[in-house]
Amino acid sequence: MKHLKFLLVGLLFGIILSKGEVISWYRIYEMFKFQSFHMYGVIGSAIFIGIFLMILFKKGIIKTYLGENIRVAPKRKGFTRNIVGGTIFGLGWALAGACPGPMFILLGRGAIAMSIVILGALLGAFLYHAVKNKLPH
């Protein structure tokens, strides 16, 4: 199967976020309560190393396994879409205690309730595209 490598990277991702307790509702709650450094440390250190990776990608020092240059797609500009979309996302993130990755990891851990959260997330993505022409961006 040509996608086997992505299955393995995903598997590693699931184990990392489980072991780091990033998938725990409580870790998200305490982050927004400013009562623990854990999540700030996780995201901050990931970004810190990520900054160096991006520089190495751009300078062409790290290439893909096929020897091609790595190009990181720029994010869409627009204040409204990012601040309003981000705020809506944050409301859901703090309530469900899970962003899209952890939803699936928790499902694999047997948290049946996550199937309802995932259903909601799919509905939300669908709904956005149904109404996006009427929204400011």
Add this chain to the structure above:
Amino acid sequence: MDFLLQPWPWYITGPMISLILFLLYYLGKSFGVSSNLETLCALGGAGTFLEYFKFDWRKNSWNLVFILGAVIGGFISVQWLTPSAAVVLNPQTIQDLSTIGFENAGANYLPSEIFGLDAIFSLKGFLILLGGGLFVGFGARYAGGCTSGHAIVGLSNLELPSLISVIGFFIGGLIMTWVLIPILF
């Protein structure tokens, strides 16, 4: 082996997430989980209702396989790698949760008050789970990314749109945690 069974501190977990970022770009792809929501909509036939979802989901099948791997990773970790799912919390956090009716905070990864069977099969509990997911899905696609695409990749790439999005994540998260959760529970 002992290290594998203990919860990992932030300074292991964060760099390991960077490793995932590296691996996906090294393999010629990108790191963004929430785009899978759109791919799954397309796969599920949402194209019948909306033109947008008529794209060929197969071009993103690698990302679906990635997320399938994450499900299996979750299964492996619950079976063999996390003998205890207790989360060590700040006593203040436990007390704060107790005042809004959350008992045994930290006994497991997820509070039974939101994710337990009693909650799932009550109308209010069901709507909270569905609504939480709906906000995540809607917001992520409106902003064009979630924690992986905006917070990790976007901020690493010093993207202004991602900084604005992450500020939004916090505005929403703070409103939910400080204002709405005490009202909802």
